[in-house]
Amino acid sequence: MTAPALLSLKNITKLFGGIRALADVSFDVAPGQIVGVIGPNGAGKTSMFNVITGAYKADSGHVMLAGEDVTNQPPHRIARAGISRTFQNIRLFGGMTVWEHLLVSQPHSESLMRRVLPTRWADPTALQRAEEVLAFFGLEEMKDRNARSLPYGLQRRVEMARAVTARPKLLLLDEPVAGMNHDEAEDIRKLILRLRDDGLSVLLIEHDMAFVMNLCDYLHVVDFGAMIAHGRPEEVRADPVVLEAYLGRAA
Numbered sequence: 001m002t003a004p005a006l007l008s009l010k011n012i013t014k015l016f017g018g019i020r021a022l023a024d025v026s027f028d029v030a031p032g033q034i035v036g037v038i039g040p041n042g043a044g045k046t047s048m049f050n051v052i053t054g055a056y057k058a059d060s061g062h063v064m065l066a067g068e069d070v071t072n073q074p075p076h077r078i079a080r081a082g083i084s085r086t087f088q089n090i091r092l093f094g095g096m097t098v099w100e101h102l103l104v105s106q107p108h109s110e111s112l113m114r115r116v117l118p119t120r121w122a123d124p125t126a127l128q129r130a131e132e133v134l135a136f137f138g139l140e141e142m143k144d145r146n147a148r149s150l151p152y153g154l155q156r157r158v159e160m161a162r163a164v165t166a167r168p169k170l171l172l173l174d175e176p177v178a179g180m181n182h183d184e185a186e187d188i189r190k191l192i193l194r195l196r197d198d199g200l201s202v203l204l205i206e207h208d209m210a211f212v213m214n215l216c217d218y219l220h221v222v223d224f225g226a227m228i229a230h231g232r233p234e235e236v237r238a239d240p241v242v243l244e245a246y247l248g249r250a251a
């Protein structure tokens, strides 16, 4: 990879009391890449997203976005710098339609969203962008539905759509196909590939091995907060260290 990194984690450590959720984690995401993070439950994957997005403060290390140091900046500033995310546990707002979620785009807090919403209804740029994203994600017929009343797979899709409306440079997806059936997951895989074709870079956490293997350009494997392996999917799949982390423990 000769292109400068879009995202660069440098020696990130995050402690919770005696637990090292992240231990000296370093890696890059190049522009246009789809990069996967895999690892057992409790390995530190979501904590990594929380540090990148400013939800957690790193105890040491640096997060660089396109060469700019964004370490421990407040979440709204990191979002504005070009990083959007979805959540492992879906966070949609009660009593708001799909359309309203796309208008407000960033899920920082429910009260903030309710204050922002009226200004967005009056903003032609926001309306046009919401229309575009609604169509891209095939959500036109769901537009006026209460987002939380939708079937689970569609709620995940709305969350992803909301993250994209802000035109991020980097999209973080925390278990985007968890709980989905094969066809729903395949639709999400195709959407992620189309987003990449539009210039977006993607960093995703996922347990579904077939899904990551068929989607990601590159994989990082975490276990007990540390990176234990990385490489192209076919390399990682054959790595004895990875097999041990996944299978050895269960055996």
Ligand SMILES: Nc1ncnc2c1ncn2[C@@H]1O[C@H](COP(=O)(O)OP(=O)(O)O)[C@@H](O)[C@H]1O
Binding pocket: 016, 019, 020, 021, 039, 040, 041, 042, 043, 044, 045, 046, 047, 048
């Ligand atoms: N806010 C928090 N407070 C205390 N411990 C936490 C917190 N967030 C994560 N942890 C701990 O950090 C470790 C990694 O958790 P997490 O990042 O959620 O793992 P993963 O997403 O890989 O399943 C776990 O031991 C978890 O209990």
Ligand SMILES: [Mg+2]
Binding pocket: 045, 046, 047, 088
């Ligand atoms: Mg997690």
